[in-house]
Amino acid sequence: MFLRFVPRTFRVQMALLFGVISLFISLPAYFYISNQHKAQLIEYKRETLKGVTNAAATILTESLAERHREIVLLTQTPSYQKSDFRMADVRASLERVKQSYAHYSWIGIANAEGLVQSATSSHLEGADVSKRPWFQEGLKGPFVGDLHEALLLAKLLPNPSPNQPIRFIDFSAPIFDASGRVKGVLAAHAHWQWAGSLVGTMAPIHAQRDGIDLFILNHKGEVIYPEKIPEKLRVPSLDTLSNSADKKFVSWGEDKLYLTTSAAVKTPASVKSLGWQVVVRQVDTSVLTEVKNLERVNLFTMLTSSIAFLFLAWIVANRISRPVEDLTRTARRIESGEKEVGFAEKFWARELQRLSDALRGMSNTLIQQREALAQSNQELEAKVSARTAELQELNITLEQLARTDALTGLANRMHTNERLAEEFARFKRSKIPYCILMLDVDFFKRVNDIYGHGVGDEVLKHVASILSATVRKTDFVGRHGGEEFLSILPMTDSSAAMVVAEKIRNTIESTPIGPVGNLTVSIGVQEVTVNDINEDVAVTRADECMYQAKKSGRNKVISNGRHVALLS
Structure with a gap:
């Protein structure tokens, strides 16, 4: 019906044909491109949230490990093993440790019967804590306890959030006497504000504007951070969270849907897993706003392209039809009787x-x-x-x-982990062992305290240059963190590795750096074994040997309890 009112000229019909072709091409292209862009944008948002989730989980994991290691190392203090727990220097030592970390609310030592002998601010001294989980588990070995409300200390400690109960994370470990018997348990209660201070640093700058929320769940799937949550909020099950990558958006019991990612918080290998999960979500309206903006841009582009295509079609049709029109005018002139045509x-x-x-x-x-x-x-x-x-x-x-540490120029932690995985895989195939050297600069904190962090950085670069110059070209050297360095010696057994380690130790000791002078290092050496389940096992053993070297006087190379005599 519409075609009856369309002029039946070559120019108009050709323009209409081009318009129909443009429509049939543009519409499918618009829907395809929009869907592709939508999927890519949602995936990009998911990967961004996943990066925040993994970073927060990693920070919590590392902090738990650091507090755990700090308590375990503290139990090995000679004065704790030999002295009476009630001595003033023991309490002073606990106070110093508490002041070194702002989120320690209480640190104390209980004897083997469960009576608190010494504690920060003298809180709970003389109290019976034998029924507390941290004491019972601490008698057996290192322990990290799940989040709980304060009981005995609730009335003794100030509450920075009066509307919320005081909640703690427990760290404990046994103290052994010289004969190897359990003498007592050292415990620390870390305030739950610790989690907020760590996770808060990882939240995106515009998290509130972009509708991004971060939660920490316990092993039951209950929210333990933040302390205040919306009443209508219903946390998805742990199975749903683990499969959230297969879904675009997940329901949280509210009117809106959320793009959701999760990551597990790992606990130290020597303690029972807490089963925590870090969950980050972003409201669907925030994600889809950008999608709709992109769809509008695509639609405008398609419409503009179609109009331009129609205009071009009209110009082309006009140019093609003009010679025919000229012929028609000539024929009309002849028809009119003109003789000069x-x-x-x-x-x-x-x-x-x-x-x-x-x-x-x-x-x-x-x-x-x-x-x-x-x-x-x-x-x-x-x-x-x-x-x-x-x-x-x-x-x-x-x-x-x-993949490079900016200060020392060595491989950074990520590159080091990749190389460890490669060497372990090669070892599994070839059965040719390699060795791990864990090196720590002795008294490095004292260097920073006395000479400043600038000199401390120069010390790290000095040690890094000696390490690079001392090992073979086929060996690998990386900065493991802080003042710790890690070296991988491929196709090397522990005896040869001990020689290399002693050479490194001697070279560092005999090469002074101003204004510090001579430095010393403690080195742990370990050879990978067929019983190692992954590349981290040998690293852990080397790390333990390094700490054994430090405990036994520093400036030593130790492997499985053996140490190399100092070179003259």
Whole structure:
């Protein structure tokens, strides 16, 4: 019906044909591109949330490990093993440890019968804690307790949040006397504000504006951070959270859906897992707002392209129909009786000749244009190749920067972990062992305290340069963290590794650096074994040997209880 009112001219019908073609091409392209962009944007948002989730879980994991290790090392203090727990220097030592970390609310020592002998601020001294889980588990070995409300200390400690109960995380470990018998239990209560201070540093800058929330769940799937949550909030089950990557959005019992990611918080290997999960969510309206903006841009682009295509079609149709119209006007002139109009055959002969000349000229022009286009393509390909090479060099440089410690120039922790995994995989295939050296600069904190962190940085670079110059080219050296370094010696047994380690120790000791003077290091050496389940096992043993070297006087190389005599 509509076509009856459309002028039946070549120009109009050709423009309509181009319009229909444009519509059939643009609409599917619009829906396809929009869906692709939507999926990519949602996946990008998910990966961004996953990065925040993993970072928060890693920070919590590392902090738990640090507090656990601190308590375990503290139990090995000689004065605790030999002295009476009630002595003033024991309490003073506990006070110093409490002041070193702002979130320790209470640190105390109970004897083997469960009576608190010494504690910070004298809180609970003389109290019977034998029924408390941290004491019962602490008698058996190192313990990290789940979040709980304060009981005995609730009335003794100030509450920074009066509307919320005081909640603690417990860390405890046994203290052994010289004969190896349990003498008591050292315990520390860390205030739950500890979690908020750590996780708060990982929240995105515009988290509230973008509708991003971060939660910590316990092993039951209950929210333990933040302390205040919306009444309608219903946390998805742990199974749902573990499968959230298969779903675009997850319901939290509210009117809105959320893009959700989760990551497990790991506890030290020597203690029972807490089963915590870090969960980060972003409201669907915030995610889809950007999707809708992108869809509007795509729609506008498609409409603009269609209009431009129609305009171009009209111009092309007009140019094509004009010669036909000229022929029609000539025919009308002849029809009107004009005598001066050329005969049709003569007319067409001249037009054909001109068309032949035009085609010949067009052919020459096309050939020239094709040659020019080929030359342009060659130049463009050369430019693209050069640009591609530059981008590859930049990518290599960026990858090196991402895997290199900025201070020492050695491999960073990520690169070190990758190399450990590679060496362990090679060992599993070839059965040719390798050794791990864990090196720690002795009294490094004293260097920072006395000379400042600038000199401390120079000390780390000094040690790094000696390590790089001392080991073989096939060996690997990386900064493991702080003043700790890790070296991998491929195709090397423990005896040869001890020689290398002693060479490193002696070289560092005999190479002074101003203004500190001579430095010493403690080195732990371990050879990988077929019983190791992963690459971290040998690293852990080497780390333990290193701490054994420190406990036995520092400036030593120790492997499985053996140490190398100092070189003269």
